[in-house]
Amino acid sequence: MLNRRLLLSSIASLGFCALLPGVSQAAKTKPAQDGLRGTIDISGYGVGPDIAGDQSKAISRLFTEAAAKGMPVFLPAGDYHISAITLPDGLWVSGVPGRTRLIHAGGRSFLTGEGFGKLTLSDLVLDGGGRSLGADAAGLVHLRSIADLTIENCTITGASKHGIHAERCSGRISGNSISQAAFSGIYAVESQRLAITANTVFDCGNGGILVHRWEAGEDNTMVSGNRVFRIAATDGGTGENGNGINIFRAWNVMVSDNHISDCAFSAIRANAATNVQISSNQCLRSGETAIYSEFGFQGAIVSGNLVDGAANGILIVNFDEGGRLATVSGNIVRNLHLDGPYVHDGAGFGFGIAAEADTVISGNVIENAPKWGLMLGWGPYMRGIIATGNLVRSAGGGCAVTVVEGAGTALIANNLFQDVKDGAILGYRWNDKATSDLLAGGSETFAHLTLTGNRIA
Numbered sequence: 001m002l003n004r005r006l007l008l009s010s011i012a013s014l015g016f017c018a019l020l021p022g023v024s025q026a027a028k029t030k031p032a033q034d035g036l037r038g039t040i041d042i043s044g045y046g047v048g049p050d051i052a053g054d055q056s057k058a059i060s061r062l063f064t065e066a067a068a069k070g071m072p073v074f075l076p077a078g079d080y081h082i083s084a085i086t087l088p089d090g091l092w093v094s095g096v097p098g099r100t101r102l103i104h105a106g107g108r109s110f111l112t113g114e115g116f117g118k119l120t121l122s123d124l125v126l127d128g129g130g131r132s133l134g135a136d137a138a139g140l141v142h143l144r145s146i147a148d149l150t151i152e153n154c155t156i157t158g159a160s161k162h163g164i165h166a167e168r169c170s171g172r173i174s175g176n177s178i179s180q181a182a183f184s185g186i187y188a189v190e191s192q193r194l195a196i197t198a199n200t201v202f203d204c205g206n207g208g209i210l211v212h213r214w215e216a217g218e219d220n221t222m223v224s225g226n227r228v229f230r231i232a233a234t235d236g237g238t239g240e241n242g243n244g245i246n247i248f249r250a251w252n253v254m255v256s257d258n259h260i261s262d263c264a265f266s267a268i269r270a271n272a273a274t275n276v277q278i279s280s281n282q283c284l285r286s287g288e289t290a291i292y293s294e295f296g297f298q299g300a301i302v303s304g305n306l307v308d309g310a311a312n313g314i315l316i317v318n319f320d321e322g323g324r325l326a327t328v329s330g331n332i333v334r335n336l337h338l339d340g341p342y343v344h345d346g347a348g349f350g351f352g353i354a355a356e357a358d359t360v361i362s363g364n365v366i367e368n369a370p371k372w373g374l375m376l377g378w379g380p381y382m383r384g385i386i387a388t389g390n391l392v393r394s395a396g397g398g399c400a401v402t403v404v405e406g407a408g409t410a411l412i413a414n415n416l417f418q419d420v421k422d423g424a425i426l427g428y429r430w431n432d433k434a435t436s437d438l439l440a441g442g443s444e445t446f447a448h449l450t451l452t453g454n455r456i457a
Helices: 004-019 021-033 057-071
Strands: 073-075 077-083 093-097 099-103 111-122 125-127 138-151 155-157 160-169 171-174 178-181 184-189 192-198 200-204 207-218 222-224 228-232 243-251 252-258 260-263 268-271 276-279 283-284 289-293 300-305 306-310 314-318 324-329 330-334 352-354 355-360 367-377 383-388 391-402 411-414 416-420 425-429 432-437 449-452
Touching: 004 260, 057 077, 057 093, 099 416, 125 432, 155 160, 160 178, 178 184, 184 192, 184 200, 200 207, 228 243, 243 260, 252 283, 268 276, 276 289, 276 330, 289 300, 289 306, 300 314, 314 324, 314 330, 324 352, 330 352, 352 355, 352 391, 367 383
Parallel strands: 073 093, 077 099, 093 111, 099 125, 111 138, 125 155, 138 160, 138 171, 155 178, 160 184, 171 192, 178 200, 184 207, 192 222, 200 228, 207 243, 222 252, 228 260, 243 268, 252 276, 260 283, 268 289, 276 300, 283 306, 289 314, 300 324, 306 330, 314 352, 324 355, 330 367, 352 367, 355 383, 367 391, 383 411, 391 416, 391 425, 411 449
Antiparallel strands: 425 432
C-alpha cells in the first residue's frame, strides 16, 4: 500500500540520487550513448551567411566532411552563393525555411549527386536566378540513382531547365514550392516507388510534374495532394508540353487528390501509362483535354474527378495504338469549349467524355459540351464500350457513336439526356453525322449497337 510517508521518502531518494556524481555523469552521457548527435559546427569551414563572394569550395568541403562523420548540416538564415556542388552520400542539410538561400553563382551546374544511398535536403531556398546550366545538368537540382531521396519544405525557383531532375530515384519529394522553371517543376524519370506529394508547382515554362520512363515499365510513383497552376507550353507542340501532371510510359502510377488549374494543355495527361489511376482531382481551365489516357496503355481508372473548363473533358483513346481497358466513373465534366491550342485533325474539341475500347463509362455528369456529351469510338476503332447511367445536359449532341464498318460493339443504356440540341444518340462516320436521333428509332439497323432504357428529360 502506497502511503504518504513512503511517497515522500521516494521523492527524497530521487533527489539525493540526482546529486550523486556517478548518477549525474550517467544522465549527462545518456544522449551520446543513445546515438543522438548535434549538427556540425560550420564556423571552422569558413562558411557563413551573407559572406561576399562564392562559397562553393568551403561549402563543398563542409558537406563532404559532415556526411563522412554522419552529422547533419544546419545553415543559418542568409544568402550563400554557390555553384557546381557535388553532393555526397548520406548528406543531410537544412536551414531556416524561406530564409536560408542557396543562390546559383553561375557555372555549369548547381547541386548534383549520383549513385549513392541517402540524401536529405530540407527547409532551404534554392534560387537559380535563371542562370544557364551546362549540358550535363538537366535541372537546378540534378540527381541520379539515389536510393533514399528526401527533398522537403524547400523553395526552388528560377531554374533555367527543370527545377528538380530526379533520375532512377526512390524516396519522396514533399511539401516544396517550385516555380519559374523554364522546363518543368519536377522531372522524375525511371523512378522506383517515388512519392511526389503536397508540392506547389507553378509558373513553369513547359510542365508541372512529369513522371517519365525511357522505356515502358513499372514505376509505381504516387503523385498526390499537389497544387499545380499556370503551366505554359513555351516550346509549343500538340501535347508534349503544357501539362500539369504528365505520366509517360510509367506503369502502376497513382494520381490522386491534386488541384490543377490554368494549364496550356492537359491538367493530367497519361501517355502509354498502363495501370494508371486518376482519381479525385480538381481540374480547372485546361487549354486542351483536361484528363487524357492515350496511346499504348492497358488499364486506366478515371474516377471522382471534377473538370470545369477545357476544350475536351476526359479522353480514353488511341485503340489504333493499343490503348484499351478502362473505367470512367463518377466524374463531373462541365463548361467545355470548341477552341483549342492548335488545329485538330481528328474529332476536334468541345466534347465531354470519349472512349474507344474495352471501357465502361458510368455515373458521370456532363454539362455544357458544345459538340457532344459522349463520344463512343472513332471510325472503325471501337470495341466493347458500355455507357450507362450518365447524365448529359446542355450539349450539342448527347452521344455520338461510330457507325463505320468494322466498328465493334457498344451498349448504351439508361442514360438521361436533357437540352441536347442535335439529338440524344447519333450515329457518326468520323466527323460526319450519318443518322438521325437513334433514340427515336433506327438503331436496329446497326447490329453492333444495343440501346436500352435511355430517355430525354
